[in-house]
Amino acid sequence: MNSRSVRVRFAPSPTGGLHLGGVRTALFNYLFAKRYNGKMVLRVEDTDQTRFVPGAEQYIVDCLEWCGIVTDESPLQSGPYGPYRQSDRKPMYRQYAEQLIVQGDAYYAFDTPEELEKMREDLKTPENPSPQYDITTRMRMRNSLSMPPGEVDALLEAGIPYVIRFRMPEGETIQFDDLIRGSISNDTGLLDDKVLLKSDGMPTYHLAVVVDDYLMKISHIFRGEEWLPSAPLHVLLWKKLGWEQDMPHFGHLPLILKPDGNGKLSKRDGDRLGFPVFAMDWTDPQTGEKTIGFKERGFLPEAFLNMLAFLGWHPGTEQEIFSLAELEAAFSVERISRSGAKFDYEKAKWFNQQHIQRTDNAVLAAGVLPFLEAAGLPVDNKDVLVRVVSLVKDRCHTLADFAEQSAFFFRAPEQIDLDSIRGKWTPEKAAFYREWSDNFNAVGSWDHESINASFETAVAASGIKKGELMLPLRIMLVGGKFGPNVMDIMEIIGAAACKERIEAALAQL
């Protein structure tokens, strides 16, 4: 690792919802920058104009903000190396492609999409199902390597569309040291002549990523393993462009796989298995299709990040629950693993549950409120909400769980599990509840202690076992066999509501 200052980037393509794998890539870059006092830049890779999706860029920014991943430079916070959107940098790329042509490391190619398809079709064999545009085929194609110079000039002058392709050398071995995987080497004879500049004048990812990383002085590149096969091309580009001494260190992150079967985790898997894949809700502007996000499912940002950090990284200690600040302090590239990890939604919920338990009740209440409102629960008192949150948080894995777990605090249960009461029901019990609730006004200050004392006294007088009376009481108040301490519930919902619910239940028994 050289001594220049650390600059990393997260370079998503704004084509839709932000996948959790993307967030993890952003997180690892961010953590690395924090660890080495570096800068984190967000660069939008929108070189494919056919895949432009309105709103996707802002959505990415919003997701990072929700997560708590802070960028130092981005399209919205310009810095010394802007612009930070590749479409805005379009004029910057061509000169480098042309430099390569002059050097003999790239060439013009005039083949139409149809011609390319025909070549691939014609050359396809069982042994070689995907023929490449490479050293073995380029001389039979229409390019400045295969055609006489005069003809090339004529086409150029006539304004015939063309692309610029990299001229992959033969017989070389490209080797580089990956921060995560160690030495990686490839034989150039097997690599193809990738398009560098498209016919619309836009660079492809390959050209843009190298030019931008150079111009933006990026020192370390952490990206998904799907980029490993094209890393040799990038290394070659750094060399041919004369920037080898400034080449960043590469670190290819393991893939996040689907929980069942095999393959990269996709949005489809989430839809199919019922869990979110995107960081936040995403609505496709074309189809109007909405995809749920972790945020809206009730995840705490730090829990989300904590869970993501453990998908491919391990601190080497027993500690599993980390705040963002703790991750920043503990993160180390050496502990990133090489193998892909299957995403486990159950474990994700466990991380969330652990963070919920550690979150201050008032803070939690603020986060929970939107979920209760969405469930139509009338919450009119913040203090009561904080109290309720403290009582039910134990059993919540997501913020959304609070709605179900605390609904009875805010309104009478719609369904009462009468069957669980009827089994041992007696007229004596009915009389007990009727009499006790009629005397609620004698309880005095309506709090846990007083209510309990009143209950104990009444139970003793009735001669019925306490256990026989506690469960039905709970069911009458909350609707079922769940929830926190009954006396706490009674205190919060108030004497009047308790009496009403008991009477309503009695009427049905």
Next chain:
RNA sequence: GCCGCGUUGGUCAAGGGGUUAAGACGCCUCCCUUUCACGGAGGAAUCACGGGUUCGAUUCCCGUACGUGGUACCA
């Protein structure tokens, strides 16, 4: 097909030439709780296979298998 990368319980994983091969999620049992959870205590469950190297391989090397990524004018 070819090329790259990978392979410790169902999942995430620690470890690393000699260990009873950590821990967590999930699952099961029990305890706690006059409910449900939380929590606690236990339990079942793992080094892909074949060759080497070695006194000794889960660990090192080589193969094989399997998985996965790439093989686009997508990123």
